[in-house]
Amino acid sequence: xxTLDVRGEIxxxxxxxxxxxxxxxxxxxxxIVLTDHPPALGTIPWEAAKLGYEADIxxxxxxxxxxxxxxxxxQRSPQEVLAELxxxxxxxxxxx
Amino acid sequence: xxxTLADPGAxxxxxxxxxGFACLLILSSSLAVGQGAPTLAPFWFFGLAFGVILQRSRxxxxxxxxxxxxxSDGRAMRGILLGIAVATVGFALIELRGLPNPAxxxxxxxxxxxxxxxxxxxxxxxxxxxxxxxxxxxxxxxxRVGEGYVASWVALGGILLGLVAATHTWNWWWLTTGASAPxxxxxxxxxxxxxxxxxxxxxxxxxxxxxxxxLRSGPQPxxxxxxxxxxxxxxxxxxxxxxxxxxxxxxWPFAMGAVALGVLNILAYQFxxxxxxxxxxxxxxxxxxxxxxxxxxxLLGTGLLAGCLLVFETGTPLLGEGFFLDSGLVVGAFAAAxxxxxxxxxxxxRPVRYVQSVGGGALMGYGAGIAAxxxxxxxxxxxxxxxxxxxxxxxxxxAGAGLGVQAIRRIA
Numbered sequence: 001x002x003t004l005d006v007r008g009e010i011x012x013x014x015x016x017x018x019x020x021x022x023x024x025x026x027x028x029x030x031x032i033v034l035t036d037h038p039p040a041l042g043t044i045p046w047e048a049a050k051l052g053y054e055a056d057i058x059x060x061x062x063x064x065x066x067x068x069x070x071x072x073x074x075q076r077s078p079q080e081v082l083a084e085l086x087x088x089x090x091x092x093x094x095x096x
Numbered sequence: 097x098x099x100t101l102a103d104p105g106a107x108x109x110x111x112x113x114x115x116g117f118a119c120l121l122i123l124s125s126s127l128a129v130g131q132g133a134p135t136l137a138p139f140w141f142f143g144l145a146f147g148v149i150l151q152r153s154r155x156x157x158x159x160x161x162x163x164x165x166x167x168s169d170g171r172a173m174r175g176i177l178l179g180i181a182v183a184t185v186g187f188a189l190i191e192l193r194g195l196p197n198p199a200x201x202x203x204x205x206x207x208x209x210x211x212x213x214x215x216x217x218x219x220x221x222x223x224x225x226x227x228x229x230x231x232x233x234x235x236x237x238x239x240r241v242g243e244g245y246v247a248s249w250v251a252l253g254g255i256l257l258g259l260v261a262a263t264h265t266w267n268w269w270w271l272t273t274g275a276s277a278p279x280x281x282x283x284x285x286x287x288x289x290x291x292x293x294x295x296x297x298x299x300x301x302x303x304x305x306x307x308x309x310x311l312r313s314g315p316q317p318x319x320x321x322x323x324x325x326x327x328x329x330x331x332x333x334x335x336x337x338x339x340x341x342x343x344x345x346x347x348w349p350f351a352m353g354a355v356a357l358g359v360l361n362i363l364a365y366q367f368x369x370x371x372x373x374x375x376x377x378x379x380x381x382x383x384x385x386x387x388x389x390x391x392x393x394x395l396l397g398t399g400l401l402a403g404c405l406l407v408f409e410t411g412t413p414l415l416g417e418g419f420f421l422d423s424g425l426v427v428g429a430f431a432a433a434x435x436x437x438x439x440x441x442x443x444x445x446r447p448v449r450y451v452q453s454v455g456g457g458a459l460m461g462y463g464a465g466i467a468a469x470x471x472x473x474x475x476x477x478x479x480x481x482x483x484x485x486x487x488x489x490x491x492x493x494x495a496g497a498g499l500g501v502q503a504i505r506r507i508a
Contacts, residue, residue: 008445010231010247010453011159012166012504038347038438039154047167050314063433063440 003032006040007064014040019047022069030070036063044069049082118434121427129420139417142364143424146371149360150239150425151432152343153353157471158227158236161497168313170306172350177303179354180479181296186362187370187480188292191283198283198291206369207481208403210468212488213277215269219467220474220489222459224496227471228504230254230456234470235373237457238422242429244441247453254457256381259374261458262465263382263392263406269466270397280484291482298487299479344435361477368417370481372404372473373425374464376418379407381461404473406465448507456500463496 004021006014014037025031030053033044044067045055053069060066122144129140149155153175160172191204203209210216227233230251232240237255240248282291329335348356361371382392398405407418433439444450464470467489469478475493478486 005445008442010245010444010449011156012162012231013449016166016504036440036442039156039159042154042347043163043167046169059437063438 001029001032002027003034005034007034007036009035009037011037011039012043015043015047018044018067018069019051022048022051022053028071030068033067033069034060035065035067038063038065041065041067046082114434114439118431122431125427133415133420136415136417136420138367139364140420140424142360142367142371143421144428144431145360145424146235146357146421147239147242147425147428147430148432149348149353149356150235151243151429151438152436153348153350153356155350155353155357156236157233157475158231158497161224161493162228162501164306164309164494165498165501168310170303170310173306174303175350175354176476177299177306178351179356179358180476181299182355182358183361183476183480184292184295184299184482186358187365188283188288188482190362190365191482192288198281198288201284203279203281203284204481206365206402207281207483208370208372208469208473208478208486209279209281209481209483210401210403210474210478210485210489211274211277211279212485213269213273215274215466216277216468216474216485216489217492219463219465220492221463221496221499223463223467223470224493224498225500225503226258226456226459226461226463226496227493228456228497228500229452230460231453233472234377234460234464235425235472237460238373238425239429242426242431243433244430244439246442247444247449250450251453251457251460254454254459255377255461255464256384257454258458258461258463259378259381259406259465260385260390260461262462263378263385263395263408264390266398266406266466267393267396270395275397282482282484295479295482344432345437347436357476358480361480365477369402370473370477371421372469372477373418373422374404374468374470374473375407376416376422377461378465379412379418382406382408401468403478404464404469406468446508452504452507467492 002021002025004018006017009017014035018033021031035044041057045057048055048069052072054072056068058066058068126140130137155175156172157176160176163169164173191207195202195204223233227236230237232248232251234255237248237251241252282294285291286294329338364371392408395406395408430439460470464474467474469475469489471493474489475486478489
């Protein structure tokens with residue numbers, strides 16, 4: 001699986017580079033994004049959801065996180081994905 | 097979708113060195129300020145709260161403006177509009193108390209009211225471009241300085257350079273446009289009730305516009321699903337652990353941070369004057385430039401105005417209200433980041449980011465210098481002051497952010 005390392009990047013490049021990578025992604029497994037930018041935990045899954053990807057966020061310690069983005073298995077409307085995501089983000093306490 | 101972080105037992109309170117150091121730093125510096133400068137201590141605590149609020153809610157004015165263009169996302173902007181609305185109600189009450197009859201021609205003490213001239217519009221546009229290039233506005237840069245973003249340290253250098261340049265050109269802007277431009281304080285035209293209603297209506301309409309703007313771009317979540325309430329805590333210990341987790345370890349929603357910042361702004365105005373971070377930075381920038389012989393002339397017109405004005409006076413104390421506010425912001429953000437496990441020295445991986453940070457910082461510094469304020473002083477404190485200038489500066493920021501997004505899309 002491809003890994004995109006955006007550690008050290010300033011806002012909003014972690015999100016922009018993750019979205020660019022997803023747009024050209026052919027691997028059905030998805031994409032791993034490594035980031036040390038807390039606001040990106042809100043923006044990357046949110047923008048990925050608009051492209052039909054689901055996200056799992058795992059803290060990897062030392063103010064770094066691993067975001068696994070994979071194609072949504074179930075056929076759902078973008079509204080459903082976003083509504084679910086907005087709940088997940090609220091539980092995680094990131095984003096708005 | 098599994099929320100890996102959502103498990104309440106997933107991260108316990110970690111006793112590592114950094115949070116301990118942060119607590120010690122807060123305690124010792126607060127004691128020192130309280131002992132050495134008791135009348136300035138409130139500004140130290142306002143600064144600490146400022147930093148904690150910005151860090152915990154990741155309240156970033158730059159992203160609020162930028163994401164309207166970059167991702168058609170208005171969530172952060174709506175949070176900020178709500179915070180401004182809260183502050184507006186408080187400011188109106190403070191102004192009413194100090195100046196019961198607004199029609200007599202006076203202006204309320206300390207309110208951030210500026211002439212609406214080209215310096216305000218040009219400064220706002222330059223600031224809007226700069227904050228998008230540098231990845232944060234001036235308060236955003238300060239809190240990221242505390243979080244360990246090396247690019248923000250570089251941006252701060254750019255801001256100081258921009259403020260020196262603004263100091264040396266202030267008189268030209270003042271004589272060309274500022275001195276003859278109108279200062280419009282809404283209560284003098286509509287009374288307090290009318291001005292307050294008008295300001296709240298404009299803020300509400302702006303929030304509705306952002307929703308329309310989002311929907312225009314594609315599907316959005318129409319509602320947030322109701323949050324599943326956790327079972328009641330079994331013990332006091334568990335309840336306290338949960339509260340700590342919520343406040344110190346997890347991020348706060350934007351709206352909560354913005355409302356907290358609005359309340360903080362009311363407290364600051366009630367005590368002395370509204371929040372603003374730029375004036376103090378300009379004092380230090382000009383002290384630094386003075387060492388190299390760059391002594392500016394007397395700044396015209398600044399005695400007539402209140403707000404985040406450029407400061408260059410030889411008699412200004414080194415450790416004043418602004419110093420404690422700005423340094424408290426950095427220390428508060430550092431402590432909040434350390435407790436949340438989010439502090440890290442982050443070096444940009446691409447050299448171009450350093451160039452962007454200096455350039456964006458310089459544009460912000462210059463813009464904030466000539467417009468007399470940043471997103472805080474000229475917007476978040478100016479709209480609640482019921483000055484038309486706050487709304488005009490906000491529109492200029494929006495235009496600048498739109499241009500800035502065009503620029504960052506071209507910089508890989």
